[in-house]
Amino acid sequence: MKYTSLHTHTLFCDGTDDVETMCRAAWEKGLAAVGFSAHGPIRRKTGLHTNWHLPEERLEEYAAEVRAARKRWEGKIAVYLGLEMDYIKGRIGPADQDIQELGLDFIIASVHYIDPPGKGGLFSVDGSMRELERGVREGFAGDGEAMMECYWNAVGDMIAAGGFDILGHADLIKKNNPDRRWFNPEGETYRRKSRETVRAAGKAALVVEVNTGGLNRRKTPDTYPSVPLLRLFRENGVPAVITADAHRAQDLDGFYQTARQTLLAAGYTTHALFDGRKDKRPQWTFADL
Ligand SMILES: [Zn+2]
């Protein structure tokens, strides 16, 4: 079975291995391609200081290092240059001109932050429970359902704004919701909001990732997205690409068999393989599961 691993993080952001180590591991694992998707720089546009984004001043170095690796590994494994771009409405997104002008092979777009309508300010849904708790309390007066709705609205706005190829961990919002603490993922609101998002993704001709990052980091019991949501993606004609959200070389194909079973359970018969970019368009081929 042929697989690729496009969603990866290195020492340039919050990964633990360098580009070369990741390339070698991907090749040793027999992957057809490895892509690099550092968390795109965020500080200048948002004022956020984090330890998990690529700093603005290292963007060029990052691109040069991945391009050099592509040359070194030519004939052995395809190496692609990408970014995982945050989307925060009115502040930052993959469609930003400076990002589009980088000439990347691919862009994964992800919502990690919620910008609440009330006071409180930006908070991450991908960080600690404590941060989320503060965000819900201050930004939504404790209303977790409203926070969840805000998340899906952000994903919808991101799809409408466009400028990317792969929809990143679509239901990341489920990560910090033990025992339905904030919202009911089987409730009417969740189903309606997620359905709207999936329909938009279908119209936008995107590819959704089946991301095993939550499994690799023991944060979720299943992939992003879960089977019911993935089934909706399939019904809306959205192809799926298996990714690991690998922060370590050893995870480059972590839980890929689980992802394959998840896709089969959602009714998919093929998965998408990235084959580079031609004339500014992503090239996808499809392999049987
Ligand atoms: Zn992410």
Ligand SMILES: [Zn+2]
């Ligand atoms: Zn990631």
